[in-house]
Amino acid sequence: MHAAEPSPSASNEPSEKVGSASTPESARSHRSTSRTRARRIIRAVLVSLAALVLAGVVGILLWANVGVMQAEQPALESVRTNPSVHITENQNSFILTPTAEASGEGLVFIPGAKVSADAYLYKLSGAVAESGLTVVVTKPILNLAFFDQRGLDTFTNAVPDIDEWFVGGHSLGGVRACQYAEQPDVSGLVLFGSYCANDLADVDTRVLSLSGSNDLLSTPEKIMNAAHLLPTATTFFPIDGANHASFGDYGVQAGDGVATLDSSVVRDVIAAELNSFLLTR
Numbered sequence: 001m002h003a004a005e006p007s008p009s010a011s012n013e014p015s016e017k018v019g020s021a022s023t024p025e026s027a028r029s030h031r032s033t034s035r036t037r038a039r040r041i042i043r044a045v046l047v048s049l050a051a052l053v054l055a056g057v058v059g060i061l062l063w064a065n066v067g068v069m070q071a072e073q074p075a076l077e078s079v080r081t082n083p084s085v086h087i088t089e090n091q092n093s094f095i096l097t098p099t100a101e102a103s104g105e106g107l108v109f110i111p112g113a114k115v116s117a118d119a120y121l122y123k124l125s126g127a128v129a130e131s132g133l134t135v136v137v138t139k140p141i142l143n144l145a146f147f148d149q150r151g152l153d154t155f156t157n158a159v160p161d162i163d164e165w166f167v168g169g170h171s172l173g174g175v176r177a178c179q180y181a182e183q184p185d186v187s188g189l190v191l192f193g194s195y196c197a198n199d200l201a202d203v204d205t206r207v208l209s210l211s212g213s214n215d216l217l218s219t220p221e222k223i224m225n226a227a228h229l230l231p232t233a234t235t236f237f238p239i240d241g242a243n244h245a246s247f248g249d250y251g252v253q254a255g256d257g258v259a260t261l262d263s264s265v266v267r268d269v270i271a272a273e274l275n276s277f278l279l280t281r
């Protein structure tokens with residue numbers, strides 16, 4: 001008597017059921033785990049990038065606002081008590097106007113890097129008192145001119161009765177002023193211990209460049225090496241005995257040379273050269 005042979009379908013059915021049920025479930029579980037891991041990695045990368053950006057912004061803010069060179073009080077007091085000059089201030093600038101008749105000419109002046117705007121009031125006040133010039137000294141964003149991309153009208157609108165506008169600046173502020181000088185409504189450019197990075201050689205504008213013989217930051221050599229970027233008729237005037245900080249009143253500046261010329265004399269030279277420049281047509 002022969003034993004009954006097992007049915008092929010019966011013997012294979014359990015293994016087929018196990019295989020068909022477990023393989024897709026395992027694959028789904030693996031894909032889910034992979035997606036979760038990928039999301040965690042992406043989240044970690046984004047958080048790290050955000051932290052780096054935040055740290056960079058905080059670092060820039062701290063650097064730009066710490067160690068700003070402040071105006072010396074005796075120089076400021078001299079301007080405040082000068083009966084020939086009037087000072088007003090708004091959120092964007094300090095404005096120097098003559099108490100006598102104004103000439104109708106205005107100068108937008110941009111401070112050097114991390115130098116308080118009012119540190120330039122004394123040096124510029126001589127030209128205001130003597131020639132009737134109106135001066136607007138800007139307050140650069142974060143105390144750095146290259147961060148300040150506001151239009152020139154941000155400052156000129158504060159004095160609407162000016163007929164002719166000039167731009168100028170000290171050190172890094174002069175570099176920014178060179179960019180404004182490309183505008184057709186600007187009549188001229190005034191540089192204090194500074195030089196241009198953009199090419200103005202073919203721009204129809206007048207330029208006055210004042211330098212200090214003892215300036216070890218914007219040295220006379222650096223200024224002359226960049227002279228080809230200015231119009232050929234540019235007036236270059238070196239002030240013998242002046243250093244980089246002589247163009248403002250904010251104390252000693254790191255890396256600068258030693259000034260041998262008194263601050264009041266530098267002010268008088270600046271006034272004389274500005275007056276001569278403004279009268280030249």
